[in-house]
Amino acid sequence: xxxxxxxxxxxxxxxxxxxxxxxxxxxxxxxxxxxxxxxxxxxxxxxxxxxxxxxxxxxxxxxxxxxxxxxxxxxxxxxxxxxxxxxxxxxxxxxxxxxxxxxxxxxxxxxxxxxxxxxxxxxxxxxxxxxxxxxxxxxxxxxxxxxxxxxxxxxxxxxxxxxxxxxxxxxxxxxxxxxxxxxxxxxxxxxxxxxxxxxxxxxxxxxxxxxxxxxxxxxxxxxxxxxxxxxxxxxxxxxxxxxxxxxxxxxxxxxxxxxxxxxxxxxxxxxxxxxxxxxxxxxxxxxxxxxxxxxxxxxxxxxxxxxxxxxxxxxxxxxxxxxxxxxxxxxxxxxxxxxxxxxxxxxxxxxxxxxxxxxxxxxxxxxxxxxxxxxxxxxxxxxxxxxxxxxxxxxxxxxxxxxxxxxxxxxxxxxxxxxxxxxxxxxxxxxxxxxxxxxxxxxxxxxxxx
Numbered sequence: 001x002x003x004x005x006x007x008x009x010x011x012x013x014x015x016x017x018x019x020x021x022x023x024x025x026x027x028x029x030x031x032x033x034x035x036x037x038x039x040x041x042x043x044x045x046x047x048x049x050x051x052x053x054x055x056x057x058x059x060x061x062x063x064x065x066x067x068x069x070x071x072x073x074x075x076x077x078x079x080x081x082x083x084x085x086x087x088x089x090x091x092x093x094x095x096x097x098x099x100x101x102x103x104x105x106x107x108x109x110x111x112x113x114x115x116x117x118x119x120x121x122x123x124x125x126x127x128x129x130x131x132x133x134x135x136x137x138x139x140x141x142x143x144x145x146x147x148x149x150x151x152x153x154x155x156x157x158x159x160x161x162x163x164x165x166x167x168x169x170x171x172x173x174x175x176x177x178x179x180x181x182x183x184x185x186x187x188x189x190x191x192x193x194x195x196x197x198x199x200x201x202x203x204x205x206x207x208x209x210x211x212x213x214x215x216x217x218x219x220x221x222x223x224x225x226x227x228x229x230x231x232x233x234x235x236x237x238x239x240x241x242x243x244x245x246x247x248x249x250x251x252x253x254x255x256x257x258x259x260x261x262x263x264x265x266x267x268x269x270x271x272x273x274x275x276x277x278x279x280x281x282x283x284x285x286x287x288x289x290x291x292x293x294x295x296x297x298x299x300x301x302x303x304x305x306x307x308x309x310x311x312x313x314x315x316x317x318x319x320x321x322x323x324x325x326x327x328x329x330x331x332x333x334x335x336x337x338x339x340x341x342x343x344x345x346x347x348x349x350x351x352x353x354x355x356x357x358x359x360x361x362x363x364x365x366x367x368x369x370x371x372x373x374x375x376x377x378x379x380x381x382x383x384x385x386x387x388x389x390x391x392x393x394x395x396x397x398x399x400x401x402x403x404x405x406x407x408x409x410x411x412x413x414x415x416x417x418x419x420x421x422x423x424x425x426x427x428x429x430x431x432x433x434x435x436x437x438x439x440x441x442x443x444x445x446x447x448x449x450x
Contacts, residue, residue: 012149012219017158020149023211024142025165027097030201030208031135032166034104036173037197038066038128039265044194048112049120065125069132070387077375078235080137084371085234088217088225089145092137092371094209099134101205103127108198140361140375147362148218148370153305153429156312159358160301163351164294170264171290173197174283181280220367220433234372238365242373244423245364250381251420252313252360256353257386258413259320262406263346264290266390267331274403275334285336289343293351300355308428309363312356313421320349320414324407332403353417363427370432385413 012020038045042062050058084092106127113120143162150158176197184193216222238246264286271282304312323345330342361374396405 012151016215017149019211019215020146021158021161023208023215024093024146025161026204026208026211027093027100027138028142028162029165029169029172030097030100030104030204031131031138032169033173034100034131034198034201035066035135036170036265037176038107040173040177041194041197042066044190045124047190048114048194049110049124050113061121065121065128067387068125069128070383072129072132073136073383074376074379076133076136077140077379078136078372079133081140081372081375082234084137084141084144084375085369088221089141089148089371090212090215090217093141093145094212096134096137096141097205097208097212100131100138101201101208103131103134104198104201105205106130106198108195108201136379137375140378141371143358143361144370144374145218147359148220148367148432152431155363155432156304156309156355156359156428157298157301159362160297160304160355162358163354164297166260166354167264167290167294167297167351171287171294174287174290178280178283178287220370223433224367234369235376238369238373238376242365242369246373246377248420248423249360249364249377252353252417252424253357253378253381254385254420255317255320255410255414255417256350256357257382257384258389258410259346259350259353261386261389262393262410263293263343263350266393266406267343267346269390270328270393270403270406271331271334271339274328274332275339277334277336277339281334281336281339285331285339285343288340289347292344293347296347296351297355300352301359303352304356304359305428308426309356309360310422310424310426312352313424314418316349316352316356317414317418317421319352320346321411323349324410325404328404328407349414360424360427362432363430364424367432 046055046058046062050061052058080092080096104127107124110123110127111120116123139162143159146159146162147155180189180193180196217225267289268282268286271277271285272279277285300312303315307315327342327345330338330345333339333342357378361378362370365373392409393406396409397403399405
């Protein structure tokens with residue numbers, strides 16, 4: 001039971017934990033589904049929202065809008081993180097999910113360049129900026145909400161279902177893209193078919209909002225409220241007290257971000273450019289690997305709880321370094337099964353990084369500033385290393401003339417991540433409610449039950 005003196009957390013019922021997981025995962029699903037579907041529909045979007053004198057320029061402008069929205073994620077993380085540490089995780093997560101869903105659905109309703117001229121790309125940019133800003137507060141908040149409900153010794157396993165929703169979102173976007181390409185004619189896609197994936201966000205957002213509003217806030221935050229310890233200036237306190245941990249955590253998350261985007265988005269392009277695979281083959285290979293990644297997440301969470309966060313960090317970084325060259329070699333084959341196997345090899349390290357990151361985001365910081373510190377760490381690292389991944393990979397190939405140049409880039413970042421990750425204290429099994437300025441190891445850590 002909850003005890004203010006010993007700093008233990010009430011035993012949360014399995015039913016409540018399932019509701020917390022579902023409510024947290026659906027917002028994360030919407031966030032990444034939007035990013036994925038925007039990439040899959042980039043060519044059509046460029047044709048509808050920008051002047052068509054130069055198709056290449058129109059496509060570049062479409063991706064520029066994508067990049068601008070990504071750049072707003074750290075600002076959103078700081079804004080919603082500080083708000084979440086003041087008023088609670090539940091209330092902020094209700095705001096972020098309705099903002100994300102509304103912005104995503106708005107893209108599906110916007111008039112085109114042919115209808116309203118330059119107002120169309122302006123409206124598209126505003127919708128993407130709103131989506132990026134709200135997404136900045138989503139992932140770290142969802143992780144904190146789940147972790148603050150989960151049992152101490154099983155946080156890795158429960159937290160792994162947040163990355164499950166991430167990979168599932170990309171898989172769903174890929175599957176929906178394949179279905180639309182198969183079932184809908186090109187003329188229909190151009191007229192209105194491209195709007196369907198964006199409009200799906202509206203009902204999902206309403207369901208997620210309902211689910212989140214039906215929950216209580218986390219036990220850890222409720223204790224802070226009861227003891228009147230909510231910070232007045234969480235950002236200042238975060239930077240003053242936790243800067244070394246933030247820097248080390250960002251160094252590790254750099255590998256999480258880069259491996260995720262190389263695996264989930266860039267690999268499909270690489271299969272086509274280097275291997276000559278058709279778009280359908282690349283999408284099918286990516287879809288299969290994404291499903292495998294989603295299934296691997298709970299296994300990775302169990303592993304993290306069993307061997308500890310630092311050992312999982314080592315396994316993740318070494319896995320990326322070992323798998324990257326075989327993965328790229330197989331992806332360059334141009335065949336479906338070899339490409340899928342290559343992407344799946346990359347998935348192992350990417351999944352381990354993503355799952356242990358979900359736990360580290362909450363375990364490295366005290367409740368007072370957990371949302372602010374974790375959102376800042378996560379979003380800055382993802383903006384620098386995730387949002388730029390396709391651009392840097394393409395630039396490195398062009399610069400060196402070597403299709404394997406991005407593999408060397410990933411190995412270098414994995415080495416930096418390993419150094420940063422090993423500078424973090426071991427936090428497996430600690431009590432989140434009792435974390436002071438620095439995490440303290442709790443004894444008697446045993447393997448969790450599945």
